[in-house]
Structures are given as structure tokens and as C-alpha cells.
Amino acid sequence: MDSACHSKRSVQFRTLHSRGNRGPAPVSGPFVGSHFKEAFTMIESRFLRFPILVGVLAALSAPVAAETVHAKLQGYQEVPAVSSPGEGSFRAKIDKKRNMIDYELSYEGLQGTPFMAHIHLAQPGANGGISVWLCGNPPDASPPTGTPACPVPGGTVTGVLVANSVVGPAGQLIAPGEMEELIAAIRAGVTYVNVHTTAASGGVPGGEIRGQIK
Numbered sequence: 259m260d261s262a263c264h265s266k267r268s269v270q271f272r273t274l275h276s277r278g279n280r281g282p283a284p285v286s287g288p289f290v291g292s293h294f295k296e297a298f299t300m301i302e303s304r305f306l307r308f309p310i311l312v313g314v315l316a317a318l319s320a321p322v323a324a325e326t327v328h329a330k331l332q333g334y335q336e337v338p339a340v341s342s343p344g345e346g347s348f349r350a351k352i353d354k355k356r357n358m359i360d361y362e363l364s365y366e367g368l369q370g371t372p373f374m375a376h377i378h379l380a381q382p383g384a385n386g387g388i389s390v391w392l393c394g395n396p397p398d399a400s401p402p403t404g405t406p407a408c409p410v411p412g413g414t415v416t417g418v419l420v421a422n423s424v425v426g427p428a429g430q431l432i433a434p435g436e437m438e439e440l441i442a443a444i445r446a447g448v449t450y451v452n453v454h455t456t457a458a459s460g461g462v463p464g465g466e467i468r469g470q471i472k
Contacts, residue, residue, distance in 0.1 A: 324351040324360075327444055329451050329469030331365060336452075337385050342466045344368035344412075348451045350471075352444065357437050359419040363392050365453050366412035370461015374399035375408060375415075375453045379430050379443055382450075382470050387427025389440050389449065390419050398456055408453075444471050 328349045333342030346365030353359070363375060374394040380386025393408035393415045394401025402425065406417050421437040432439045443449050450470045455461025 324353050325445075326351050327471050329471045331451060331453060331467040331469035333467050335382075335450075335468040335470065336462070336465050337383060337468075340462055340466055342369055342462070344453075344467050346451075346453060346467050346469065348469060348471065350444075352441055354441065357421060357441075359437075359441070360416075361392065361419065362414060362416045363451065363453075364412075364414040365467060368412060368453070368455055368461065368466055369459075370455025370457075370466055371410055371459035372408045372412075372453055372461075372466075373456050374401065375451065377440070377444075377449050377471070378452055379427055379432060379440075379449055381448045386448075386450075387430055388425060389427060389432060389443070390423045390425065392417065392451065399454075447472060 326349065328347070331344075331346035331348065333340035333344065336342075344365060344367040346363065348361065348363050350359050350361040365372065365375075372393075372395075375392040376388045377390045377392065378386045379389050391401045391405045394405045395408050395410070402423070406415050409415055419437075421435045424432065424437050424440050425434050426432055428434070432443070440449070447470065450468055452465040452468045454463055455466040457463050
């Protein structure tokens with residue numbers, strides 16, 4: 259009798275103890291592990307993609323940096339070559355979004371007196387027509403209104419080229435005002451800077467120093 263009562267009380271105690279345990283009941287089954295793994299993978303992938311998405315959005319919203327091109331000017335790059343003691347450099351920033359070009363042209367040591375400089379359209383080893391004026395000095399030259407003067411006997415000139423700066427060459431299928439066409443030609447490597455000097459000063463009117471824009 260005593261042993262039977264003791265056994266009954268033990269069962270009741272274990273039942274009450276298990277009911278009083280408020281922790282989660284163990285879950286089991288053949289698909290529980292796979293479901294948990296899939297859910298964890300989905301959450302993990304979402305958190306991993308979030309920083310990537312933020313980075314992409316930041317890159318898209320950031321201002322596009324201007325493209326820089328340059329040229330080294332020498333007499334030996336003229337066609338035909340010129341034995342000039344002069345040299346120069348050209349540097350420009352292309353802003354495709356605003357359709358404009360900021361430039362800086364420097365030269366020194368020229369044999370003749372500089373009176374105009376341009377960007378021409380042609381591949382290396384060939385001569386081409388004028389696309390834009392970089393500087394010009396009347397009365398030896400007749401530059402468009404607003405063109406800066408060429409420093410004499412040398413120095414640096416800066417300026418901004420816009421669509422209205424483009425004068426051609428129409429014979430090479432760049433019409434006046436077609437800045438996008440000029441930018442495409444610059445990127446293709448088929449434009450060059452040419453600094454012209456007067457014949458009266460012992461220079462070369464066709465161009466004393468030249469450099470292909472890269």
C-alpha cells in the first residue's frame with residue numbers, strides 16, 4: 259500500500275513539474291532542420307545584400323568624375339616633321355554631362371612667334387581641319403569672339419570649350435556645334451593640338467609644334 263502511494267505521488271510530481279516548466283517544448287520532425295537552415299540562409303543573404311545595395315546606390319548617386327586627356331607637343335610630330343626647339347603640353351577635362359571641356363595649353367622655346375592654336379581632327383601622321391580654337395592673336399589670326407589670346411613668346415593659356423566653340427571641320431563630318439562628335443573623336447585618339455607661328459618671325463604658319471591627344 260505504501261509503495262503504491264509513493265509511486266502515484268512520484269508520477270503526480272513529475273507531471274506537475276513538467277507543467278510548471280514554461281520553456282519551449284522540444285520540436286522534432288524530419289523537416290525541422292532543413293526549414294531552419296533555409297530560413298537562416300534567407301536572412302543571412304538579405305543582410306549580406308544590404309551593404310552591397312547601399313554601395314551601389316551610393317556609387318550611382320555620386321557625381322561622375324571628369325575625364326582627363328593630355329598631349330605632349332613637339333616639332334617632330336608635325337606633318338611633315340619640323341626641327342623646332344619648342345615644346346608644349348596640353349591637358350583637358352571632359353565633362354560629358356555638361357557637354358564642355360576645360361583646357362590648359364602651355365608652350366615655350368618656339369622659334370617663331372605664336373599667333374594661333376587649335377584642336378584638329380586627324381590621326382597621327384596626317385593633317386586635318388580645325389575643330390576648335392584654343393587661342394588666337396589678331397590681326398595675324400581671326401579667332402571666334404571670346405577666344406583667349408596666345409601668350410607670346412610662351413606661357414600658359416586656359417579656357418572652356420562648349421558646343422558653340424566647335425567650328426568643324428564640316429568636310430570631315432563634324433558640323434559646327436557638334437561637341438559630342440568632337441568628344442568622341444578625342445576619345446578615339448584622332449585629334450591633335452597644333453601651335454602655329456608666324457612666317458615673318460621665322461616660324462611655321464602650318465604648325466611648329468604638335469601633339470596627339472590621348
